[in-house]
Amino acid sequence: MNTIIPLPEFHPLANPQAVIVTRQARFTLLTPRLVRMEYSPGGQFEDRPSQAFWHRQQPAPLFTSSETDGVLVVETEALRLRYDSRAGAFSPASLQIELKESGALWRCGDAPRGNLRGTYRTLDNASGRVELEPGLLSTEGWSVVDDSGSLVFDESGWLRQREAAPGSQDLYFFGYGQDYEACLRDYLRLTGSVPLIPRWALGNWWSRYWEYTQQDVMDLVEAFDRRQVPLSVFIIDMDWHLVQNDSGVSGWTGYTWNRDFFPDPAGLVAWLHQKKLKTALNLHPADGVQPHEADYAEMAAALGIDPSTRQPVEFAIENPDFARAYLEILHHRKEQREGIDFWWMDWQQGTRSGMQGLDPLWWLNHLHFYDLGRDGRKRPFIFSRWGGLGNHRYPIGFSGDAEITWESLAYQPYFTATAANVAYGWWSHDIGGHFKGFPSAELYTRWVQFGVFSPIFRLHSTKNAFIDQRPWGYDARVEEITSAAMRLRHRLVPYLYSMAWRNASQGSALVRPMYHTHPQHDEAYHLPHQYWFGSELIAAPVTRPADPELGLAQPLVWLPEGNWFDFFSGRQYAGGKIHSLLAGLEETPVFARAGAVVPLAGGESALRTDLPAELEWLVFPGADNTFALYEDDGESTDYLRGEHALTRADVRWQADEMRVTISPAQGAVHLLPAARRTRFTLRGLVEPEMVTLLVNGQPVTCDWQYREAERSLEVQGVNTSPADEVSLTARRAGGLLPREDGRKADFERLLRAARIRTDRKQTLADQAEAIVEQPLRLGRYASVLSEAQIAAFLEILCEAGARDLSLECGEEKVVLWNNQGLPGFRYHFAHIPAGWMESGVAESGELPRFRAIVPGELANRRGGPDWRLAVSLADMARFTRGQTQ
Secondary structure, three states: OOOOOOOOOOEOOOOHHHEEEEOOEEEEEEEOOEEEEEEOOOOOOOOOOEOOOOEOOOOOOOOEEEEEOOEEEEEOOOEEEEEEHHHOOOOOOOEEEEEOOOOOEEEOOOOOOOEOOOOOOOOOOOOOOOOOOOOOOEOOOOEEEEOOOOOEEOOOOOEEOOOOOOOOEEEEEEOOOOOHHHHHHHHHHHHOOOOOOOHHHHOEEEOOOOOOOHHHHHHHHHHHHHOOOOOOEEEEOHHHEOOOOOOOOOOOOOOOEOOOOOOOHHHHHHHHHHOOOEEEEEEOHHHOEOOOOOOHHHHHHHOOOOHHHOOOEOOOOOOHHHHHHHHHHHHHHHHHHHOOOEEEEOOOOOOOOOOOOOOHHHHHHHHHHHHHOOOOOEOOOOEEOOOOOOHHHOOOEEOOOOEOOHHHHHHHHHHHHHHHHHOOOOEEOOEOOOEOOOOOHHHHHHHHHHHHOOOEEEEOOOOOOOOOOOHHHOOHHHHHHHHHHHHHHHHOHHHHHHHHHHHHHHOOOOEEOHHHOOOOOOHHHHOOOOEEEOOOEEEOOOOOOOOOOOOOEOOEEEEOOOEEEEOOOOOEEEOOEEEEOOEOOOOOOEEEEOOOEEEEEOHHHHHOOOOOOEEEEEEOOOOOEEEEEEEOOOOEOHHHHOOOEEEEEEEEEEOOEEEEEEOOOEEOHHHOOOOEEEEEEEEOOOOOOEEEEEEOOEEEOOOEEEEOOOOEEEEEEEEEOOOOOEEEEEEOOOOOOOOOOOHHHHHHHHHHHOOOOHHHHHHHHHOHHHHHHOHHHHHHHOOOOOHHHHHHHHHHHHOEEEEEOHHHHOOOOEEEEEOOOOOOOEEEEEEEEOOOOOOEEEEEEEOOOEEEEOHHHHHHHHHOOOEEEEEOOOHHHHHHHHHHO
C-alpha cells in the first residue's frame, strides 16, 4: 500500500449486533444514547471511515426493536426511536426520537434552539463575537451531526467522495440530556482521542509578523534571558522566506530562506535549540511553488513539469503526487537539515479545492499532523486554524488575527471554553491582540494574565511599529506584572501537563465551561468569562477596564457549592454564590477548590519546561482529595507504550489537621530526576501550631515559615528520590481554617481606590463599621457617591447586583443576583420604541437570587424586532436612596 503519511488506525465497521436495517434505512446503536441513522434510496450504505467518524466498532448496547406495518420502533435504556419506513427519506413525519428520561422529542429537521455551540474557523478581523458553529451539547438534551456530505477514507488513507445516491442521508443523533461529559467521552470514542501535546508547548511562545534578521532573533531571545522571562517556543513568521520575487505573484507563499535576513538558518535553529527553544516556520501554501524557489526544479520534475518552461507548480493538496512532493521536498528537508520542529499552517485562502467537498484546511491539518509523526518517534502536532469536526485530533489551534480591543479580549474566554463542546481544547490566541485597535498598558496586562490561564500562551502581533507585545514594551509596573505572569506560566507546567494527559486519556479539556460539571445550575451558563482551568481551578480573568470611578476592576465569579480559595492570597470564599471581586492591575481572579492540589516547578526549573529538579506542591485545605502528577520524556511517543510515571498526592482533611502525602512514583521512574527537591505550600490556613514532615515514615527536620499575606504555610522540604514517600502534617487546636468576613476589608479597599474627594472619603471611613453592618446607610451619602460607586459598594456588602455582560458575551445579556435573597431590592427594564423618546417599564420585580435576561428576547416578546431594551444598573442605588433619605 503506497501511503503518503502513516495510515491512521480506523475501526469503521460497526458491530453487526448493533445494526438494524429496514428497507432503505439503516440504524446503528453506537451507545444507548448515540444512534447513527442512514437513508439510501438504493439501500447502499457507507462503511468507510468519514472525516470525523473513524471508530464505529463499539460494544452493542442493550436494545429492543419491533416493526409493525412498516413502523420501526427501537428502544434503548435512554432513547425511543420511531421510523416509518413507508415514508422513505427521513423527515419530521417519518423519524422521531424521544429522550425517555426527560420526555424531550426530536423530529428530524428540528432546529437546535438550545445548542450550546462549538467553535469557529478563525477570529480573523474580529473584535468580539463571531457566530460559532453548532456543538454537541444542548440544553434541549439532544444534538445532531449531519455527516451526509463529508468525505471518506479509502484503503490507502486518502480522502475520497462518497459517490452516494442523491437524497442519501447520514445522521448521528446524540441524546445525552445534560450528561455533557458522557456525551463528549462517547464522541471521542467514535472519532479518536485528543493527542498528548509535547510538554514544551505549554510554556511561553513568542512570534511576531516582523522582518527579523538572524541577529534580531538572537538579540530578542537574549533580552528575555537577561530579564529571566522564560520562553519555550520562538516562531519565525513569513519573512523567513523570500517575499520579493520575479514570478509575478504575491510573496505570501514561499519556501526559500531569505539569506539577507538569515545567512545561516541551520545555525540559528541550532542556537535556539541550545537555548532550549523550539521553533516553527510560517506557511501560506496557496500559491504553490513558483520558478524563483530553490526547490522549484525538483518539485516541477516530481509533478511532470519541465522546469525549463518555468510553469508554476500549482497548489493541489487533493492530488497525492503533489502532496507527497510538498511534504518530502519542501518540509522534510527543513526538518532534517535545519532542525525545524513544527509548522505554522496559516491557511486563509478559502474552503475549496480540486476535489469537490474537500476543504484544503481540513486536509492540510490531517496531512501535516500525521507527517510530523511519520517516524513513530516524534510526537506529532500542528499549529493551524480549526478545520471542522474531527480536528480535535490535530492540535494546536491558531485562532487568527483578532483586533486589539477590549471586546476581543472579553470574548476569548467564552470562545476558548465553548470549543470544549466539540473536544477542541488547545486554542492559542494572539496574546495582546493582532492588529488595529488601541493598545494600552492595561489591556495588554489583562491579556497576558488571561494568556497564563489559557491553553497555549503565545505573544504575537502584526507588522506595526506601534504594537509591542514584549513585557517591557510599556512601563516598569507592566513589565513587573507581566514578567511575573510569564514566570508563573512556566511554574504551572507540571500541572498543565498532567491536565494534558487527562485530556488525552479521559477527554476533559484543560479549559471548559462551568456547565460541563454543573449542568443544573443556571449560573453555569450565564457567566461566560469564567471557566474550569483543569480539575482543580476556576479562572475568571479580568476582561474589561477598571471603572475610573472605582479605581479597580470589579469582575464577577460564580463558585459552585463548597469552599473555595483565592489561588494567590488564600482568602476563603463560600460556594453556591456569585461574588463581586476587586482586582488591581496585578491581580487575576483564580480560585482553587477545597482540597485542590497544584504541582509547580520551583527554583531554576521554573525557567524551563522539562522535568523539574525542584517540585512544589501547592495544596489548599477544606476537603480530601487525590491528584495524579503525570510525567514522561515530554516529546516522544514512548508514553503510548507505558513509558510514563505517575506520582499520587493524597490530601486528608480534618478541621484541626491537614495531611498531604506524596506516594512513591509508579511506572517509568527512570525518567524522573534521581534527586528532586520536594517543597510544600499549604495555602488558605491560619498559622498551625505544629508541623511535622516524614520521609518513608521517619521524621525529618524541616524548615517552615508562615506568610500572613498569603495565608500560607511554606515548607522548604527535603531532597527525595522517586521511591520515597513524603508526608506533611499541619495541626492547630481550634481549627485551621480562618474565620474572616472580607466585606470590611473590601469596603475599605474600594473606598481607598475610588475617585471620591478626600474629606468625604474620611467621613465614610469613620462610618465604615456602621455601613458594613447596615449597608443601607450608604443612601445618606448619595450626594457624594456616584451611582457606579454605590452599586459597587452594595455588590460587596449585600451580595446583590445587576451587571451587563454584553462585552463578555458578544451579545446583550444582563445578570441579576441576590445571594441572600434580601427583600426590598427591585429591578426594572425599560423598553423604548425605535425612533421614539417615550419609554415604559417592560418588566420589573423583586431582585431574584439569580436570573439572566437577554434583552433582545424580552423585546421580541413585548414588541417585536422594532423594540429595544435599556437596563439601569443603578436601580439598587436609587432604591437605597429612596429608603434611607
